[in-house]
Amino acid sequence: xxxYLDEDLDPQVAVILRxxxxxxxxxxxxxxxGAGDEAQLLYAAEIGAPLVTRNRNDFIxxxxxxxxxxxxxxxxxxxxxxxxxDDPGILAxxxxxxxxxxxxxxxxxxxxxxxxxxx
Numbered sequence: 822x823x824x825y826l827d828e829d830l831d832p833q834v835a836v837i838l839r840x841x842x843x844x845x846x847x848x849x850x851x852x853x854x855g856a857g858d859e860a861q862l863l864y865a866a867e868i869g870a871p872l873v874t875r876n877r878n879d880f881i882x883x884x885x886x887x888x889x890x891x892x893x894x895x896x897x898x899x900x901x902x903x904x905x906x907d908d909p910g911i912l913a914x915x916x917x918x919x920x921x922x923x924x925x926x927x928x929x930x931x932x933x934x935x936x937x938x939x940x
Contacts, residue, residue, distance in 0.1 A: 844870070
């Protein structure tokens, strides 16, 4: 599974994921910093990657809008605030574990919540 990290996450998470052998890129790395939520979700869909974010409410609403409009996206992974933001290694390990459980990606419009038990 490939990941596209929203700008509210440390770009080091993508670097660590790549070291683990997973495909990941951050908003900052591709020059999308400051782009709106819809543009971020569209970019993630273009590259076939779920968007990983802490911005729960906006991306749930945007997913419902996309579904109503028949515009597919590659899924959203919500990172709750219970997962520490100050240690990118923790998030990278959880995403790597999630990827190992579903390497083909998420179904269109899927919104999942990452937990410390995500598999």
